[in-house]
Amino acid sequence: MLDHLGITVADFERSVAFYNQALAPLSIVVIRQLTAADTGAHAHVGFGHDSKAFFWISDAAQPHGVIHIAFNSPSRSAVAAFYRAALAAGGQDNGPPGPRKHYHADYFGAFVFDPDGNNVEAVCHKPE
Numbered sequence: 001m002l003d004h005l006g007i008t009v010a011d012f013e014r015s016v017a018f019y020n021q022a023l024a025p026l027s028i029v030v031i032r033q034l035t036a037a038d039t040g041a042h043a044h045v046g047f048g049h050d051s052k053a054f055f056w057i058s059d060a061a062q063p064h065g066v067i068h069i070a071f072n073s074p075s076r077s078a079v080a081a082f083y084r085a086a087l088a089a090g091g092q093d094n095g096p097p098g099p100r101k102h103y104h105a106d107y108f109g110a111f112v113f114d115p116d117g118n119n120v121e122a123v124c125h126k127p128e
Helices: 012-026 076-088
Strands: 005-009 029-034 044-049 052-059 068-072 108-113 119-124
Touching: 005 012, 012 029, 012 044, 012 052, 012 068, 012 076, 012 119, 029 052, 076 108, 076 119
Parallel strands: 005 052, 068 119
Antiparallel strands: 029 044, 044 052, 108 119
């Protein structure tokens, strides 16, 4: 089971704003913020729910690489809401909400690129 995931971003404030808006429909919010003074190196923001941060972004002069992140969604409508919110926050389309039967019969996902080009997905595994 995945406990948490962290990525580095080139423009920290822009990415915090992007994820705040894009993840709100999935009920994923800022749980913890750490400054560079707190860590002695970089600022971090932890997103999650139920007091558990499981997705962290950190400031960096240059991101280390592009990754894929998939967030579990409670419903297909939340997947669509994530997609709309992510595009409104400045994300770029990488696959609109819809079934992805090549993964499995009930897979419903949407994909966007965040400001640093990371492939961000919301997915619901429940039948319609």
